[in-house]
Amino acid sequence: MISAYSGTAVRATEKPLLDAGQGHALMQKAAYGLYAGTVRELQSRRGSLYGARVTVLAGAGNNGGDALYAAARLAGRGAGISAVLTSDSAHPGALAEFRRRGGRTLSLSNDIDACLRLCTTADVVLDGILGTGGKGGLRGPAALLAQTLAAAEHRPLVIACDLPSGVDADTGETPGDHVTADLTVTFGAVKTGLMAGPGALAAGRIECVDIGLGNIPAPALRRLEPTDLAALLPVPRSTDHKYTRGVLGIAAGSVTYPGAAVLATGAALSTGLGMVRYLGPEPVGRLINSVHPEAVCGTGSVPDTQVQAWVAGPGAGTDEHQRQRALDAMASGLPAVVDADAIAYAQPGLGPQVVLTPHAGELTALLSRLGEDVSRSRIEADPLRFARRAAALTGATVLLKGWATLAAAPTGETFSQAEATPWLATAGSGDTLAGILGALLATDRWNHDAGQAPVPGHYAALAAAAASLHGRSGTLAAQAGPVEPSRLPAAIRTVIRTLQDARNAGVAIPVV
Numbered sequence: 001m002i003s004a005y006s007g008t009a010v011r012a013t014e015k016p017l018l019d020a021g022q023g024h025a026l027m028q029k030a031a032y033g034l035y036a037g038t039v040r041e042l043q044s045r046r047g048s049l050y051g052a053r054v055t056v057l058a059g060a061g062n063n064g065g066d067a068l069y070a071a072a073r074l075a076g077r078g079a080g081i082s083a084v085l086t087s088d089s090a091h092p093g094a095l096a097e098f099r100r101r102g103g104r105t106l107s108l109s110n111d112i113d114a115c116l117r118l119c120t121t122a123d124v125v126l127d128g129i130l131g132t133g134g135k136g137g138l139r140g141p142a143a144l145l146a147q148t149l150a151a152a153e154h155r156p157l158v159i160a161c162d163l164p165s166g167v168d169a170d171t172g173e174t175p176g177d178h179v180t181a182d183l184t185v186t187f188g189a190v191k192t193g194l195m196a197g198p199g200a201l202a203a204g205r206i207e208c209v210d211i212g213l214g215n216i217p218a219p220a221l222r223r224l225e226p227t228d229l230a231a232l233l234p235v236p237r238s239t240d241h242k243y244t245r246g247v248l249g250i251a252a253g254s255v256t257y258p259g260a261a262v263l264a265t266g267a268a269l270s271t272g273l274g275m276v277r278y279l280g281p282e283p284v285g286r287l288i289n290s291v292h293p294e295a296v297c298g299t300g301s302v303p304d305t306q307v308q309a310w311v312a313g314p315g316a317g318t319d320e321h322q323r324q325r326a327l328d329a330m331a332s333g334l335p336a337v338v339d340a341d342a343i344a345y346a347q348p349g350l351g352p353q354v355v356l357t358p359h360a361g362e363l364t365a366l367l368s369r370l371g372e373d374v375s376r377s378r379i380e381a382d383p384l385r386f387a388r389r390a391a392a393l394t395g396a397t398v399l400l401k402g403w404a405t406l407a408a409a410p411t412g413e414t415f416s417q418a419e420a421t422p423w424l425a426t427a428g429s430g431d432t433l434a435g436i437l438g439a440l441l442a443t444d445r446w447n448h449d450a451g452q453a454p455v456p457g458h459y460a461a462l463a464a465a466a467a468s469l470h471g472r473s474g475t476l477a478a479q480a481g482p483v484e485p486s487r488l489p490a491a492i493r494t495v496i497r498t499l500q501d502a503r504n505a506g507v508a509i510p511v512v
């Protein structure tokens with residue numbers, strides 16, 4: 001599990017150490033981590049560091065200090081080092097060390113063209129303009145630096161020091177121009193802003209360096225890793241039969257949109273459960289059975305159907321019966337995925353076992369119905385805040401789809417998963433995610449071990465597991481070309497098999 005903390009929390013944890021005079025030691029550890037991360041990245045990309053042209057973008061603060069010290073170490077391994085000083089001042093000790101190692105410096109305010117050239121002709125750019133002390137986006141010539149880097153024909157490898165400059169460490173917002181990194185080497189703890197919103201996209205791969213900060217109170221955000229995912233996936237016990245393995249009710253699809261029901265059913269079956277009971281129009285049931293003969297299809301009502309969890313909404317359109325089933329599923333007290341058209345029926349007072357699965361547009365409509373007028377672009381700028389807001393207002397768990405998908409519990413626990421491929425952004429993809437999550441809810445052991453209340457955030461963890469499994473399956477399927485959601489079930493089975501085999505063998509789980 002990766003835990004992320006706000007920049008504010010990390011700074012508060014650092015403060016007593018800085019007050020006790022440990023600032024220099026901490027900076028050396030951070031700089032060494034950045035140096036080592038850069039060496040590993042360069043060795044894997046070009047075999048050697050010798051002769052690599054490294055340009056540091058150094059701001060006035062400690063973030064610039066870290067980057068300058070790291071570059072000074074790289075000079076010792078044969079790299080050519082230069083720095084663009086983006087402010088009138090720079091960390092004095094780090095600048096002195098950088099120059100002592102032969103580094104040359106240019107000032108952005110004096111010679112902007114030469115500075116831009118230094119960036120675009122570098123092999124590696126170390127971004128140390130702003131760290132956790134940054135407020136607002138990059139401004140003036142520093143903004144131009146970021147734009148030039150982003151548009152460069154031969155883009156250098158960009159490694160962010162602690163976080164990409166211009167990203168808000170607390171929220172992942174990018175209020176103005178910002179650096180986009182291939183790799184972020186972050187210090188002490190992963191910052192929330194690297195796993196949420198536009199910041200998650202700007203961060204690239206994340207490496208965290210332990211600099212001995214000790215414990216930071218409660219993480220703001222968590223991310224399931226393969227081992228966590230494997231532990232949440234259903235494995236049948238030898239005493240199980242089809243009813244105890246988990247029965248999922250699916251009230252999805254309509255005569256207008258029958259395909260959504262087929263996709264949700266296929267994804268649920270591939271995730272592994274005892275049975276799918278489908279409720280919906282007869283022609284849709286027949287279509288499902290032509291593809292999945294094992295699904296038990298009917299036209300009945302939710303209260304009359306014995307299941308352990310529900311999926312309602314995908315492809316339901318304006319079908320009145322499906323609307324009623326969605327309302328009944330939400331009122332049933334059972335875990336329920338409420339997706340697509342059914343999200344419009346969500347009201348305050350739902351429990352955490354109800355998982356709403358909006359994209360930003362659907363969340364805009366939901367919040368507006370709940371009396372909060374927020375634009376879609378505002379939600380996309382700060383999805384963490386609005387996923388949590390919707391969870392608090394409805395009492396439900398909210399899975400907000402995006403580049404980094406967020407799963408927020410009404411009590412605040414939040415997960416972020418970023419395994420998805422852009423190839424998954426296609427019609428039908430959400431239906432498969434709903435099916436996967438439905439299967440995880442139906443097979444969830446809390447459902448079956450009577451008398452135990454799930455821990456707060458439990459349903460958010462399951463929603464995150466579904467997003468992770470969906471993303472990994474999409475990424476695997478994309479290896480064979482553009483992803484059709486109907487091809488996902490095969491990939492889901494392969495991903496689950498890989499995760500479980502590795503878990504059973506006690507070996508490191510490969511990232512699929």
Ligand SMILES: NC(=O)C1=CN([C@@H]2O[C@H](COP(=O)(O)OP(=O)(O)OC[C@H]3O[C@@H](n4cnc5c(N)ncnc54)[C@H](O)[C@@H]3O)[C@@H](O)[C@H]2O)[C@@H](O)CC1
Pocket residue numbers: 014018022023024026027030031059060061062063064066129130131132133134135136137138139161162163187211
């Ligand atoms: N103090 C230490 O010993 C440690 C510092 N660390 C590093 O220090 C960083 C935080 O350092 P600082 O607190 O000095 O803060 P930063 O280095 O993030 O920047 C602060 C400076 O930037 C200016 N600034 C803020 N927003 C700006 C904007 N939008 N445009 C232009 N200038 C802006 C501020 O006025 C201030 O001069 C961390 O991100 C991390 O990299 C860590 O390595 C841990 C140890």
Ligand SMILES: [K+]
Pocket residue numbers: 063127128129130131160161162163164165
């Ligand atoms: K930075």
